Amino acid sequence: MSVQDTEFFRPLFTALAANDDSQIQIAASTFNAADLADFIEAHPEADTGIRLLNALPKEQGGKVLGYIGPTPQTLIAQQLPTRSLTELVTAMPSDERADFFQLLDEQRQHSLFQSLASKEREDLRRLASFEEGTAGALMSSDYAMINTGVTASAAIDLLRKTAPDKETIYHAYVVDEDHTLLGAVSLRNLITATPSASVNDLIATGLVTANTHTPQEEVARLISRYDLLALPIVDHDNRLVGIVTYDDAMDAAEAEATEDMHKGATVGKLTGTLRDASPFSLYRSRVQWLVILVFANIFTGAGIAYFEGIISEHIALLFFMPLLVASAGNAGAQSATLMVRGMATGDVTVTDWGRLLGKETLVATGLGLTMAAAVMVVGLLRAGPEIATVVAVTMIVVVMVGSLIGMLLPFLLDKLKFDPATASTPLITTIADVSGVLIYFSIATALLDIS
Amino acid sequence: MSVQDTEFFRPLFTALAANDDSQIQIAASTFNAADLADFIEAHPEADTGIRLLNALPKEQGGKVLGYIGPTPQTLIAQQLPTRSLTELVTAMPSDERADFFQLLDEQRQHSLFQSLASKEREDLRRLASFEEGTAGALMSSDYAMINTGVTASAAIDLLRKTAPDKETIYHAYVVDEDHTLLGAVSLRNLITATPSASVNDLIATGLVTANTHTPQEEVARLISRYDLLALPIVDHDNRLVGIVTYDDAMDAAEAEATEDMHKGATVGKLTGTLRDASPFSLYRSRVQWLVILVFANIFTGAGIAYFEGIISEHIALLFFMPLLVASAGNAGAQSATLMVRGMATGDVTVTDWGRLLGKETLVATGLGLTMAAAVMVVGLLRAGPEIATVVAVTMIVVVMVGSLIGMLLPFLLDKLKFDPATASTPLITTIADVSGVLIYFSIATALLDIS
Numbered sequence: 001m002s003v004q005d006t007e008f009f010r011p012l013f014t015a016l017a018a019n020d021d022s023q024i025q026i027a028a029s030t031f032n033a034a035d036l037a038d039f040i041e042a043h044p045e046a047d048t049g050i051r052l053l054n055a056l057p058k059e060q061g062g063k064v065l066g067y068i069g070p071t072p073q074t075l076i077a078q079q080l081p082t083r084s085l086t087e088l089v090t091a092m093p094s095d096e097r098a099d100f101f102q103l104l105d106e107q108r109q110h111s112l113f114q115s116l117a118s119k120e121r122e123d124l125r126r127l128a129s130f131e132e133g134t135a136g137a138l139m140s141s142d143y144a145m146i147n148t149g150v151t152a153s154a155a156i157d158l159l160r161k162t163a164p165d166k167e168t169i170y171h172a173y174v175v176d177e178d179h180t181l182l183g184a185v186s187l188r189n190l191i192t193a194t195p196s197a198s199v200n201d202l203i204a205t206g207l208v209t210a211n212t213h214t215p216q217e218e219v220a221r222l223i224s225r226y227d228l229l230a231l232p233i234v235d236h237d238n239r240l241v242g243i244v245t246y247d248d249a250m251d252a253a254e255a256e257a258t259e260d261m262h263k264g265a266t267v268g269k270l271t272g273t274l275r276d277a278s279p280f281s282l283y284r285s286r287v288q289w290l291v292i293l294v295f296a297n298i299f300t301g302a303g304i305a306y307f308e309g310i311i312s313e314h315i316a317l318l319f320f321m322p323l324l325v326a327s328a329g330n331a332g333a334q335s336a337t338l339m340v341r342g343m344a345t346g347d348v349t350v351t352d353w354g355r356l357l358g359k360e361t362l363v364a365t366g367l368g369l370t371m372a373a374a375v376m377v378v379g380l381l382r383a384g385p386e387i388a389t390v391v392a393v394t395m396i397v398v399v400m401v402g403s404l405i406g407m408l409l410p411f412l413l414d415k416l417k418f419d420p421a422t423a424s425t426p427l428i429t430t431i432a433d434v435s436g437v438l439i440y441f442s443i444a445t446a447l448l449d450i451s
Numbered sequence: 452m453s454v455q456d457t458e459f460f461r462p463l464f465t466a467l468a469a470n471d472d473s474q475i476q477i478a479a480s481t482f483n484a485a486d487l488a489d490f491i492e493a494h495p496e497a498d499t500g501i502r503l504l505n506a507l508p509k510e511q512g513g514k515v516l517g518y519i520g521p522t523p524q525t526l527i528a529q530q531l532p533t534r535s536l537t538e539l540v541t542a543m544p545s546d547e548r549a550d551f552f553q554l555l556d557e558q559r560q561h562s563l564f565q566s567l568a569s570k571e572r573e574d575l576r577r578l579a580s581f582e583e584g585t586a587g588a589l590m591s592s593d594y595a596m597i598n599t600g601v602t603a604s605a606a607i608d609l610l611r612k613t614a615p616d617k618e619t620i621y622h623a624y625v626v627d628e629d630h631t632l633l634g635a636v637s638l639r640n641l642i643t644a645t646p647s648a649s650v651n652d653l654i655a656t657g658l659v660t661a662n663t664h665t666p667q668e669e670v671a672r673l674i675s676r677y678d679l680l681a682l683p684i685v686d687h688d689n690r691l692v693g694i695v696t697y698d699d700a701m702d703a704a705e706a707e708a709t710e711d712m713h714k715g716a717t718v719g720k721l722t723g724t725l726r727d728a729s730p731f732s733l734y735r736s737r738v739q740w741l742v743i744l745v746f747a748n749i750f751t752g753a754g755i756a757y758f759e760g761i762i763s764e765h766i767a768l769l770f771f772m773p774l775l776v777a778s779a780g781n782a783g784a785q786s787a788t789l790m791v792r793g794m795a796t797g798d799v800t801v802t803d804w805g806r807l808l809g810k811e812t813l814v815a816t817g818l819g820l821t822m823a824a825a826v827m828v829v830g831l832l833r834a835g836p837e838i839a840t841v842v843a844v845t846m847i848v849v850v851m852v853g854s855l856i857g858m859l860l861p862f863l864l865d866k867l868k869f870d871p872a873t874a875s876t877p878l879i880t881t882i883a884d885v886s887g888v889l890i891y892f893s894i895a896t897a898l899l900d901i902s
Contacts, residue, residue: 029656030656030657031656031657032657032659032677034676034677034678035657156642159642160642160643163639163642163643169639170621170638170639187621187638187642188614188620188621191607191610191611191614191638191642192611192614192615205480205481205482206481206482206483206486208483223701224698224701224702224705225485226483226485227485227698229680246697246698246701247675247678247697250674250675250697250701250704251675253701253704253705254675254704254708254796257705257708257712258792258796260712261708261711261712261715261788261791261792262788262789262792264712264715264716264788264876265715265781265784265785265787265788265789265876266781266784266785267785267788267789273793273796273798273799274789274790274792274793274798274799274807275793275798275799275803275807279810279813279814279817282789282810282814283814283817283818286782286785286814286818287817287818287821289781290778290781290782290785290818290821290822290850291821291822291825293777293778293781294774294778294822294825294826294829295825295829297773297774297777297778298774298829300773300774300777301769301770301771301772301773301774301833302770304769304770304772304773305770308766311766311769312763312766315759315762315763318752318755318762318769319752319753319755319756320752321752321755322748322751322752322755322776322884322888323745323748323749323751323752325773326744326748326751326877326880326881326884327741327744327745327748329877329880330716330717330740330741330744330877330880331737331741333716333717333876333877334716334717334718334737334741336716337712337713337715337716337718338713338716338718338725338733339725340712341709341712341713341725342724342725342726345705345709345724347724347725347726348724348725348726352726356725356726359730359733362730363730363733363734363737366730366734366738367734367737367738367741370738370741370742371741371742371745374742374745374746375745378745378749382752399741425715425716425784425876426777426780426781426784429777429780429781429880430777433773433777437773
């Protein structure tokens with residue numbers, strides 16, 4: 001913890017030193033839950049962080065616990081007696097609670113489960129049953145619900161009473177007796193309506209929903225596209241089962257973008273942040289693809305071995321080899337990155353591929369010609385007109401081939417039900433390396449033998 | 452537009468064919484603004500999209516216009532008479548209005564400016580004055596404001612009356628007579644409070660603010676960290692000047708992630724989506740770095756030329772060159788990507804660099820040893836023990852060098868006030884290529900000369 005942080009948290013340190021719960025509560029009340037979580041993460045020892053967590057009103061404590069990262073959450077769970085833990089867990093938002101529960105060992109899960117009230121227990125069982133990465137795993141059951149037919153003023157009264165337990169009261173969902181979702185009504189519409197108006201007449205049009213199996217990326221995309229505060233999640237009978245709030249969707253979208261970037265550099269899934277990750281987990285996330293690529297690169301070596309004859313005859317060809325294969329790889333990395341990100345944000349769909357292929361061919365031709373002109377100059381200065389021609393022609397071909405591989409591979413992976421982000425830069429570069437070497441020396445063999 | 456979309460928008464097509472404004476309005480009322488914007492984008496001709504936009508109530512029309520992308524927005528501005536355009540622009544959210552205004556040519560800006568009411572004119576002038584990429588350029592002036600000392604019930608009444616013009620009424624800002632920001636009060640707290648309570652007693656603690664110069668990424672990070680609905684923006688005297696809402700922050704964060712990914716593959720800034728970008732703008736965004744990298748790669752060629760002697764003596768060394776330089780590049784790309792993304796999300800700060808350097812050295816040593824073992828086997832099979840040893844030793848060194856370059860370059864760029872994302876994969880790969888070639892043949896010269 002830096003000096004700056006020590007200054008920022010001074011009131012908390014003072015109150016904790018005085019060892020007076022009410023003073024701690026007053027000091028804590030001037031901080032945000034996210035900041036208190038940071039403080040506790042930085043002081044996991046029982047006499048500082050844990051003591052703060054214990055002193056907080058349970059409502060606030062539950063919220064703070066929800067903001068703490070998985071590793072320190074586990075530490076805290078080990079240090080707290082079941083009784084305090086149960087109170088905190090009961091106060092946690094339902095979606096955070098389900099995630100926290102997954103972290104505990106079996107014995108701890110069992111004892112916590114026994115001590116929870118039946119409502120929380122049922123809720124936990126249900127939320128824990130959804131697959132990681134789906135709307136079900138992200139959703140919260142703390143939504144505000146109104147029965148069909150009540151008046152606006154009755155609805156406001158209900159929201160006022162139930163506010164403390166809900167993720168948001170700014171949107172309430174109108175359901176019939178079977179819990180079927182009829183629509184959503186905003187608090188904005190409720191307070192601007194005539195008090196006697198029926199909520200059914202205030203239902204917003206164009207309600208967007210998702211189901212429990214919808215992938216998280218799609219949930220984030222819907223919330224972002226329609227600027228929603230929360231997305232209602234329904235089961236196969238259109239019964240409301242939960243909501244995903246914009247803040248959880250934002251976190252999921254950020255995690256998704258991070259994962260896509262890491263995949264783009266063949267880094268596997270990391271638990272926690274880069275700062276907290278252990279050297280071994282970093283090693284594990286990186287080693288697999290590096291070793292795979294070592295074996296893939298052996299083909300490039302084999303390609304060079306095959307053309308040993310022409311190389312020893314024209315050793316100057318060798319000087320341009322790194323440049324040509326790097327150019328193919330770079331052009332391929334550009335088009336793959338554009339395509340992978342476009343597919344992730346929903347800007348590009350598989351139905352666009354024909355039109356994009358035409359455009360990419362045009363762009364790649366332009367890029368190839370420009371780079372051929374640049375390299376022609378260098379070739380003339382260093383190796384004479386014959387080799388300069390070989391290098392320039394090769395440049396055009398390899399930039400086009402690299403770009404097209406970079407564009408097509410993400411589509412192909414998507415068609416085969418793989419994540420397009422697997423079309424990572426190192427993979428594209430390796431493919432471009434092998435094809436670049438083969439194309440270069442084939443063109444050299446053809447052109448230099450004739451002359 | 453696909454068959455699916457035609458089916459989805461059937462009620463609109465029917466109403467537009469009937470050419471009856473009230474029927475068009477009824478059909479449009481069942482769609483979201485974002486969907487209507489898509490429809491208009493797909494039909495920019497005057498007889499479909501524009502006719503729909505004209506038929507919508509101005510309130511809804513302004514909202515829909517805000518969802519339309521820059522290129523079709525410009526087209527629409529050209530086709531609408533100033534009078535209709537003025538009405539639509541007046542109804543637009545203030546932040547969208549300022550962005551839209553920037554797109555128009557000078558003459559059109561002038562005529563639109565003249566026809567706007569003085570309130571909108573003043574607002575536009577102010578919002579347009581902030582630099583692109585700052586909180587000022589992202590903020591809206593449609594925030595809900597309450598004077599200090601009023602009661603909760605008076606505040607609710609005020610919010611109810613002003614609701615239609617505000618981005619959000621779920622948070623209202625309490626200001627004194629000088630417009631100094633005293634705090635924020637949530638509608639949730641207002642409706643659950645005693646009606647006679649003073650808003651000053653309901654102010655939420657730990658108010659997070661930013662100023663007009665705060666970078667957009669920082670704004671998005673604050674909103675995401677504290678799960679805010681809106682972030683109040685103040686000037687240097689702590690006077691409230693605007694708010695940035697979570698949905699605009701989400702869009703900014705997404706755009707930022709896209710820009711970082713594109714930078715990671717040396718793709719320059721694109722206006723609009725990949726699907727809409729013209730071949731020339733794609734060419735322009737990609738060519739610059741490719742040509743720079745062509746010249747950078749000439750050093751690799753020069754390195755090979757320098758070691759021509761040892762290469763022609765041991766031509767088998769050549770087979771392993773692509774593999775070794777690719778491994779250095781891949782390891783470097785991994786660590787650069789981890790670092791760049793960590794810095795973008797705020798997980799990693801410059802103060803962490805010492806600790807991360809130690810961890811990276813450990814991880815890189817592990818990776819180097821693993822890859823050396825893999826390549827040793829291949830080397831023994833294809834080139835005998837002497838070259839296998841050279842290749843294995845080189846692998847350890849280049850993986851470590853590549854990883855450390857990948858880790859340090861983003862920090863260095865940040866220190867020099869450049870965007871760390873400029874430490875792109877192709878740049879790291881190129882540096883790794885040059886150093887890989889030099890290290891490989893230096894080690895070969897040393898070990899093979901002795902033996």
